[in-house]
Amino acid sequence: MIQYKLVLFKIQFGANIRVPVGGYMLGIELRRNSGVSLARQIYRTLRNQMTEGRLKQGDVLPSTRELAKHLTVSRNTVYEAYEMLSAEGFIESRPGSQTRVANGLLLAKADPPAEHFEEAVQATISYLVDFQTGQPDLRYFPQSSWLQYLRKAAESLPQEQWGYSGAEGIPALRREIAGWVYRSKGMTVHPQNIFITSGATQALHLLAELLSVYGKDILMEDPCHMGMLRVLQGKGFNILPVPVDKQGLQTDFLKNSGACAIYVTPSHQFPLGGILPATRRAALIRFARENDLFIIEDDYDSEFRYCGPPVAPLYTMDSQRVIYVGTFSKILYPALRIGFVVLPRRFHSQWCYLRRHVDVQNPPFEQAALAKYLRTRKLDRHVRKMRKLYGQRREILLQAIEEKFSRTWHPWGDASGLHLALEFPGLHFDQAFLLRCKESGIRIALVDYHSINKNLHSDKLLLGYGHLEAKEIRQGVSLLHKCLHAASRR
Template sequence: MTVSGTSTGESAADSGAAGENEGDAGGPRSWAGAWDALLASAPARRRGRVLQSALREAVRSGRLAAGTRLPSSRELAADLGVSRGLVTDAYEQLTAEGYLRSGRGSGTWVGDAVRAAARKTRDRAPRTPGARADFVPGTPDLALFPRAAWGATHRAVLARLPHRALGYPDPRGLPELRTALAALLTRRRGVVADPERLLVCSGVAQAMTLLGFALHGHGVRSVGLEDPGSPENSAVLGAAGLRPVLLPLDSQGLVPGAAARSGVRVVVATPAHQYPSGIAYSAARRTELLDWARSVDGFVLEDDYDGDFRYDRAPVGALQGLDPERVAYMGSVSKSMAPGLRIGWLLAPEELTEQLVERKRTMDLGNPVLEQALLADFVQQGGYDRHLRRCRAAYQRRRDTLTAALDEHFPGTEVSGIAAGLHIIALLPESYGPEVRFLARAAAAGVALRPLAYHGTARPDDGRVRLVMGYAHQSPSDITRGVGLLARAVGRG
């Protein structure tokens, strides 16, 4: 791979200056081999996402320094053995995100803003600092955290907690919390919850990691993931030695037969409120999924990430309640209270429970006792239910504000997935495309957005803008202002 010292137009490979930076320690040749290996192991339909991830990481880590000129799309495609269109899409997407910059006839370069931010801080938290408007999904309103009630509970619990309770805890979790959570989940989510089989963990990410290791010990080597779905699942389960296999969705859930054709015995699913599409799996599709799991002696890993927030529909119970020996149920307080608490739970089939407990013990010796005691008391005294009611009312108002603002500034926008959760899907009219140009203009104006394409492999060729827009973490006035700013940025306000 080469980096041109002249203009990186598509004829740069013939310019005679193509090898100027080949020997630089931070130049592309120092990491091209890693890209080759990475793309060679990736399924054909995932190579675009893999290439984008590799480019992002190269910029973040400094292997691609700010100001580095990248190869032309033709050169990079030839070096990696992929289509030029795949590289062009990657360059355009990362330019929209601010990692790269480009100009007509001047080539593609590593941007300054991302590297400058990386030099200032090593904070790896998933945030969008500096955005004038932030519609990236995944975060509740942290200002709604019940500080006064939590502080009062903290003092009360600390005063009565016996000294012996501050020793090494049961790796499954504090008995009081497991009992309180079992009752809460049975009442609110319809799960079959035995406190003896409930494991307290540090959020769904750790629950999925524990399951990944346990399943690997049972001979499982691959796992099916919803497409579209959460990109984090591939990384989390991959770290446990499981190969991700993407499975398509339709309007009712996972496409029938997709899991069977793939050969996997385990799938991760979000049946109550699919992420990010917002659909609830139909009753028929739930039955089909469980029938499949039984037929292959497999499991469904159910991520109930925001099941407590619904607005315009009847409650949708957890899949685990239909077959607790085929479904491992995961949840947390990350969306309902605050992700920084790092408290979640896992209800697993009996045959996996002992391995999970032992892996949890060797991983971290259990979660902090005081925080567990606090949450147990908060749940038992009704504070958790009161907090959820307050949040649900606030989030419904914000959802309505967002849909109204889109209707005003982007007339003709189709919204879906709005009956529950903390985000919506917005499909803008054709006149707002193409999506890459729209995202680039939004980024230049300081509007943080996440396209639907970020979450899956589907790339419709209609050029329309498809957005996953989070609203819970913003006030109604900020939502209205942000949509107006977006409209002006794309020339429609």
């Protein structure tokens, strides 16, 4: 057992403290093997004592020599700690006078953390089969060649682009995206109208700021992507829901409401999967023109269509009313965080102003690498390969569901994308059912979760399949069948 030699040290603000030499004084306990410097440990302990009231305003601190002696540290270490306290205004000292605790430092005791907080913020759950939506299969991403592109991009990037290269994005990437959307979707876009973003979510944040001067009401598909809904609600918008059916937005329900914009996913409605037909597209554009509002077109995964080529974007019908939002998260990998917006010219200067005050720009290295990836047509080939793979998995999923559930279900939105919706007429799925699925080892989602008006789609489930192998898909469907069977018996 370590024996401490005790000494009596007279603290000048009136307390007699028994101090073990070399370890403990003024409540300072030094941990010499810690990654935190001794000076910062001393600073932190004294600061906490001042804010907690154990050291009161006007109290005199020991001299640097005295404290260093009793903590068995160098005087410079204590001096550095006092310097930090002095720089932040915790102590006051003048040449030839004593060092005292400053006034006004006492803080009320902070509220204790909420009980079971760690339980509420749960660690990532390991599922036997995870039907999460919107997940590409990263196992097939050509990681090694992509890393080579990144390295070459960093080496060849002009010096001026290591600085602030502009809120619009680097010119090479904007040119290559213009070529990509023409090849893949038939969109004719000038590179000057393309603005690089950190994904579709950031794009919506900026568009909300941009359009808020025109009003605070916005029309939105119901159901819709809950994350995007919350972005708009967080910006103070009043959401006006428009119902969706198997063909997407029901334009017959559009009403003149003074809204500034309407958010739609016409090429693959999320979450129900409908493709907006030409008559509704024309009706939507007429409505936007007649009511002087803008259409935000979120084209999040239309590259993966299994019954013909990708659908032409709504943008091609009116480039002045439609603001097109694209992303590479689903066709490459989610962590890339590169998306783009095609903006009418009237918004260019305001967009740049807003982007400069958010995060200035995307990192230039990923932009340069993606530009070369597009220029060499690597992305075109990767998308064709993944479209074939995802199409095969879609067929496996539909076949497995047919085998297990016979004709008690109907698919929604199975022609494209990385997920499908399943309707089970007469059933009602709720949180209790989700919990049973979780306990059985599978994750699924409810369409009703994404609904603004609840209980209109409570008979539908969402199953993402793009990232699952055939064996996982069949196992997941089998587990889902058991959960549904148990639920029906209850």
